[in-house]
Amino acid sequence: MARSLLTLRDISREDLFAIFERARIFKDKIRRQERVDVLRNKIVGLVFEKPSTRTRTSFEVATLRLGGGTVYLPATELQLTRGESIKDTARILGSYLDALVARVYAHQTAEELALYSGIPVINGLSDLAHPTQAVCDLITILEIKGGFDGLTLAYIGDGNNTCHSLLLGCALVGMNMNAACPDEYNPDSDVLEEALLIAAATGSRLNVLQDPIEAARGADVLYTDVWVSMGEEEEEETKFKVFRGYQINADLLKVAAKSAAVMHCLPAHRGLEITDDVLEGPQSVVWQQGENKMYGAAGILDFMLR
Ligand code: CP
Ligand code: NVA
Numbered sequence: 001m002a003r004s005l006l007t008l009r010d011i012s013r014e015d016l017f018a019i020f021e022r023a024r025i026f027k028d029k030i031r032r033q034e035r036v037d038v039l040r041n042k043i044v045g046l047v048f049e050k051p052s053t054r055t056r057t058s059f060e061v062a063t064l065r066l067g068g069g070t071v072y073l074p075a076t077e078l079q080l081t082r083g084e085s086i087k088d089t090a091r092i093l094g095s096y097l098d099a100l101v102a103r104v105y106a107h108q109t110a111e112e113l114a115l116y117s118g119i120p121v122i123n124g125l126s127d128l129a130h131p132t133q134a135v136c137d138l139i140t141i142l143e144i145k146g147g148f149d150g151l152t153l154a155y156i157g158d159g160n161n162t163c164h165s166l167l168l169g170c171a172l173v174g175m176n177m178n179a180a181c182p183d184e185y186n187p188d189s190d191v192l193e194e195a196l197l198i199a200a201a202t203g204s205r206l207n208v209l210q211d212p213i214e215a216a217r218g219a220d221v222l223y224t225d226v227w228v229s230m231g232e233e234e235e236e237e238t239k240f241k242v243f244r245g246y247q248i249n250a251d252l253l254k255v256a257a258k259s260a261a262v263m264h265c266l267p268a269h270r271g272l273e274i275t276d277d278v279l280e281g282p283q284s285v286v287w288q289q290g291e292n293k294m295y296g297a298a299g300i301l302d303f304m305l306r
Pocket of ligand 2: 125160161162225226228229230265266267
């Protein structure tokens with residue numbers, strides 16, 4: 001089985017820092033329009049079961065900028081919709097392509113693609129994890145803060161895929177993380193346990209709590225994600241009620257460190273998980289964070305494919 005990136009459990013702290021360094025170099029080169037052809041003759045397929053603006057485009061553009069080619073494969077246009085198995089699909093795609101980026105509902109689908117394709121599979125979001133998001137977000141934190149030691153990220157909202165990957169990512173880099181989630185929407189206990197094990201070795205402190213103010217007090221980064229993830233549309237009414245207090249707004253920003261940066265994985269819903277004034281305000285690094293998804297993708301692709 002080729003090496004895949006399905007969750008951040010698949011990479012070590014050293015791997016992660018190696019990806020950051022590659023992303024930094026590619027950012028420099030791509031912005032200067034320097035020719036890079038590390039992915040020459042490599043073709044990356046993108047199997048997407050869900051919509052995407054950033055992940056799909058950043059991985060496609062990063063592949064093209066690094067001299068490779070891409071094939072976009074929306075799941076609705078594959079024989080999967082007519083009952084062909086993931087296993088058979090994976091075997092065929094693996095025989096044509098050099099790597100897959102997959103955005104799926106069930107995490108198990110990404111695992112099966114990795115198991116049967118024989119090529120590296122990069123999880124572009126599943127119900128369990130959003131590892132490439134966390135990698136790119138850590139790149140942004142590194143750019144802004146210059147390191148991770150002694151810093152605290154306060155995650156406000158749903159204990160979802162993004163939260164899971166941030167827990168593992170913060171643990172790997174040795175950054176502290178407070179996740180404030182409503183009781184019934186805590187992060188998955190297995191993921192938390194894994195993250196705590198890593199954190200014990202790196203010195204990162206991870207806390208899951210309920211109170212957003214407690215989580216945000218003195219924090220260096222305030223981070224949020226949508227309240228209702230893709231595939232949870234029928235839970236919208238309930239979640240809108242439960243998450244009402246889990247908003248990044250001016251009051252919450254006041255309790256964070258003076259220099260706190262505000263991050264959002266996007267897409268944003270102004271007036272729900274974040275207010276417009278904070279998203280557009282001077283402490284928001286959201287657009288830099290969004291742009292960095294492309295350089296992070298380049299670093300990940302080079303790391304996985306070279
Ligand atoms: N943040 C993120 O993954 O965005 P997309 O859904 O647009 O890919
Ligand atoms: N948690 C969100 C992330 C969107 C990029 C979702 O899964 O829809």
